[in-house]
Amino acid sequence: MEKKCVVCDVTNQQVPLIKLDYQDQELYVCPQHMPVLIHHPEQLAGKIAGAEDFKAG
Numbered sequence: 001m002e003k004k005c006v007v008c009d010v011t012n013q014q015v016p017l018i019k020l021d022y023q024d025q026e027l028y029v030c031p032q033h034m035p036v037l038i039h040h041p042e043q044l045a046g047k048i049a050g051a052e053d054f055k056a057g
Contacts, residue, residue, distance in 0.1 A: 001026075006047045007033035023049065 003012040010030050011017075017028040020037075027048060029037055034044050043052035 001053065003028050004031040005033055007036055 003017055004010060005015075005017060006027050006029055009029060012028070015030050015032075017030055018027060018034060019029040038057040041051055041056060044051035044054070
């Protein structure tokens with residue numbers, strides 16, 4: 001499985017990625033999009049199962 005950011009699809013060959021464990025899945029997010037995960041998780045709906053229920057930090 002290729003490791004790529006769930007938001008922008010950039011790979012770990014291009015930038016460092018942060019690994020997330022969620023529902024027994026390995027997901028990755030690039031540092032540029034970490035704020036999306038924290039402040040605007042609704043933008044991840046359709047990319048991560050259940051993201052529409054995440055609460056913003």
